Amino acid sequence: MQIEAHGLGKRFARDWIFRGLNHVFRPGTATAVLGPNGSGKSTLLNTLSGQILPTEGTLAYSLRGQPVAVEDVPRQLAYCAPYLELIEELTLTELLHFHTRFKPLRPGTTPARLIELMYLEKSRHKMVRDFSSGMKQRLKLALALYADSPLLLLDEPTTNLDRTGVTWYLEHVAATVAGRLVIVSSNVPEEYSFCQHQLSVTDFGAQAAR
Template sequence: MQIEANGLGKRFHREWIFRGLTHLFRPGTATALLGPNGSGKSTLLNTLSGQILATEGTLTYSVDGQVVPVEEVPRRLAYCAPYLELIEELTLTELLHFHTRFKPLRPGITPTRLIELMYLEKSRHKLVRDFSSGMKQRLKLALALYADSPLLLLDEPTTNLDRTGVEWYLEHVAVSVTNRLVLVSSNVPEEYGFCQQQLSVTDFGAKAAR
């Protein structure tokens, strides 16, 4: 997927979170959205995904040269963020079968194989609500990394992960970004080391927007 932002800006009440972003996010590339906590990285990520409406400017989505209406973007993206909720009343196996009815996995990846890739074979029949915060984050990441979608959005992807979890993320993100447009919101260099491009939110953030 390709995203073209032209003069993009977002304001809450009278405060501009960011303003004046013009950038072409090309398919097959990974871009890190950088900035300190509270700088508007997550807001920008959600705006680029079409989940939050921009206050000004335009966003154009396309796949293979064909324009994609904004209302169709959600089914073409995979998203991982610490604030996204899982259905905790289901077991891991139940959740995967339910989730993949709406968001299919990449060819060759089945729910059973995904459990193996997460190293959660012993927890396949465990309720998600009983998972540790690190296990939940690994599950969120796996659902996004291995979704069959051309747009991958990662917001602070190593939140709640220990060193082993971070190494798992680095291993699996490396094999999951090929031929996708990837956007990573982060202020941790290790999370976005694979990105070819970097955009600092402070360059078009609140100070720049005044």
């Protein structure tokens, strides 16, 4: 997946969150979107994902040289963010089987295998609502990392993870990013240590928009 942003800007009411972004996110690369809390990193990711429309500028998506309509982007997208909700009324096994009906896993990965990769074998029949915050975050990450999708967006991926969880994230992100377009929103260097490129929101964010 490739994303081309031209003059991209997003405003809420009278306040510009970011403005004047010109950038090409190329397939097979990983880019870190950097900036302090409240600088607009999450808003930018939501805009790039097609979930919210830009106030000005354009976004063009393509896959293997063919244009992709914005309404078709969710089919090509895997997204992990602390604010995304899980269906907590299901058990882990039920949730995985339900989720993968709409977002298939990478070839060779099954729901049972994913449970093993998360080290959650003892929780396979546990209700998701009874998971710790760290277990929920690991589940969100696993669903995104192991989705069969060419576009991967990670917003503050190690939120709620302890040291063991951070190590798990780094191991599995390294195993799943090849060939994908990956964009990581973060202000924690360890979260984006694998990224080849960096993009600072402060260069085109609220200060630049004034």
